[in-house]
Amino acid sequence: MLQDTSSPAVSSAAISVEKLNVYYGSNLAVRDVYLDIPRNQIAAFIGPSGCGKSTVLRCFNRMNDLIASARVEGTIRFEGMDIYPTGEAAKNFDPVELRRRIGMVFQKPNPFPKSIYENIAWGARINGYRGDMDELVERSLRGAAIWDEVKDKLKESGLALSGGQQQRLCIARAIAIEPEVILMDEPCAALDPISTLKIEELMAQLKEKFTIVIVTHNMQQASRVSDRTAFYNAEATDAGGKVGYLVEYDDTEVIFGNPKEEYTRDYVSGRFG
Amino acid sequence: MTFESITDAQAESNLVAAEAKFQPNLAGRYRLDAIFKAATIAATTIAIAVLAWLMFDVLISGVGSLDRSFLTSFPSRRPEQAGILSALAGTGWVMFLVAVFSFPIGVGSGLFLEEFSGDNWFARFIEINISNLAGVPSIIYGLLGLTAFVIILGDWTGGRSILTGALTLTLLILPIIIVATREALRAxxxxxxxxxxxxxxxxxxxxWSHTLPTAFPGILTGVILALSRAIGETAPLITIGALTFIPFLPEGPLDPFTVLPIQIYNWVSRPQKDFHDLAASGIIVLLVVLLVMNSFAIFLRSRFQKAR
Known part of the structure; x- marks a missing residue:
């Protein structure tokens, strides 16, 4: 089976994954993932539920650390740095610093129950931002295409905004700490089509500055926004569980136009999943 | 009824077989609805009525002797001269110290158990024990306080002092605060x-920035419930030897003291009716103190919710 059908130039990869296995307790959740996320591009992860695409995404900023039973094997390099070091290096590695450089946007908009201003400023403050905070807040909100809608109510609660606005606020919050990569875990799953369109347009702008990895259930969305697409699938194990694996990873046109694997062809044409 | 007509219309348009499969029995279901509602109303009425009767009874017998001199006098053998000043001051001192001790310790323990300890056998062991402690009768805490704070640590606590009473009541309500803190954090x-x-x-x-502020109103509610329990406790304070006859004001945490419920208990147990009326007046004072405390907490909580 083909694990990675591209021939990546290592130097252009922001994140590269080698032989990644993720376990929850003793259950293998995802196996044998190899892929490279190219810098300043959008990579989409698609596949049926339970195929492990979110799990892989959450390895990139070590959010799986928050789940006590999660265990990761293999190598993930971020800009050449091993983010799952072993032995002596593991003690010196700090996921907190990694998470400043790899931001995340979640499936359900989750602004802090604080003012719009504080939502943006908090992340910068805890990371020791020394510049002009007002300027940073405005720049971040402009960057997330929400400034015009909120500039007169920065003191109001972030929870008072609509779902789509909340999600753009969360994107503004993520870009305020100037990460290099933004991970998006089904960012439009809870939004209506108009809000979704706004986020998609925003992503096209954001990729000039950031590398973006997006998990989505919406295949049209993957084909619209992404440069590269990874298709994951799940297969039954002997023990009766399910294990996810990477079926095919290639340029988005290839995945949707002329995929090499039959599974991929069936999935993107809507024949299963 | 409109619901029935809708069901009838659907049933007519469907096959006869389908009609037999579903028997909506709306009349029966609404009757059950009404019975259940009536039962809950009855339950509420019983609870409120008993409380109202109690309050009424206390007010009738207590209001007569509740005047300025009652609040500013020390206890006395003569009912017309007896007052509640020292008990009120004692309750104020004890509750202040209990709040100071129990809030940081209780909230801190709750935070550790919920946010830091993880899910291991040790945390579960502690959790079970704390839940058990919350159900231990208060007199047991009195015996613990007597042994620990009066006998063993008596040199530091001043023996049967305000400090000893406050520490004993702190032990008593810590489990409640810890459990409430954990519930609020879990939410x-x-x-x-x-x-x-x-x-x-x-x-x-x-x-500090997110979890605690979001949980704070819930934590505050738990703390206030716990303090409300502490203010009415009599048994553990009698066990540690709090005195009833205190004809002076305590000047520091190491002084002997009495509290409102002990004073009330003392008056109730005397044979003269005049003292029973004094007890009723004392109960009114105790209830007012409790209400003031609770409204302060509600005020704090709403301030906190608005700030977010």
Whole structure:
């Protein structure tokens, strides 16, 4: 089976994954993932539920650390740095610093129950931002295409905004700490089509500055926004569980136009999943 | 009834077989609805009525002797001269110290158990024990306080002092505060924590900026419930030897003291009816103190919710 059908130039990869296995307790959740996320591009992860695409995404900023039973094997390099070091290096590695450089946007908009201003400023403050905070807040909100809608109510609660606005606020919050990569875990799953369109347009702008990895259930969305697409699938194990694996990873046109694997062809044409 | 007509219309348009499969029996279901509602109303009425009767009874017998001199006099053998000043001052001192001790310790323990300890056998062991402690009769805490604070640590606590009473009541209500804190923290959506961690925050920053403020109204409610329990406790304070006859005002935490419920208990147990009326007046004072405390907490809580 083909694990990675591209021939990546290592130097252009922001994140590269080698032989990644993720376990929850003793259950293998995802196996044998190899892929490279190219810098300043959008990579989409698609596949049926339970195929492990979110799990892989959450390895990139070590959010799986928050789940006590999660265990990761293999190598993930971020800009050449091993983010799952072993032995002596593991003690010196700090996921907190990694998470400043790899931001995340979640499936359900989750602004802090604080003012719009504080939502943006908090992340910068805890990371020791020394510049002009007002300027940073405005720049971040402009960057997330929400400034015009909120500039007169920065003191109001972030929870008072609509779902789509909340999600753009969360994107503004993520870009305020100037990460290099933004991970998006089904960012439009809870939004209506108009809000979704706004986020998609925003992503096209954001990729000039950031590398973006997006998990989505919406295949049209993957084909619209992404440069590269990874298709994951799940297969039954002997023990009766399910294990996810990477079926095919290639340029988005290839995945949707002329995929090499039959599974991929069936999935993107809507024949299963 | 409109519901029935809709059901009838659907049934007519469907096959006869389908009609036999579903028997909506709306009349029966609404009757059950009404019975259940009536039962809950009856339950509420019983609870409120008993409380109202109690209050009425206390007010009738207590209002007569409740005047300025009652509040400013010390206890006395002559009912017309007896007052509640020293008990009121004692309750004020004890409750202040209990709040100072129990809030940081209780909330801190709750935070550790919920946010830091993880899910291991040790945390579960502690959790079970704390839940058990919350149900231990208060007189047992009195015996513990007698042994620990009066006999063993008596040199530091001043023996049967305000400090001893406050420490004993703190032990009594700590489990309640810890359990309430954990419940409030558990109600904070995980998505807020994740948002914090994803921005490169460490545990302390997430807890201090997001988890604790979000949970704070719930924690405050728990603390106030616990303090309300402490203010009415009599048995453990009698066990540690709090005195009833205190014809002076305590000047520091190491002084002997009495509290409102002990004073009330003392008056109730005397044979003269005049003292029973004094007890009723004392109960009114105790209830007013309790109400003031609760409204202060509600005020704090609403301030806190508005600030967010």
């Amino acid at each position: 904070v959506p995980d998505s807020i924590r994740q948002a914090g961690y994803a921005l490169g925050a460490n545990s302390w920053q997430v807890i």
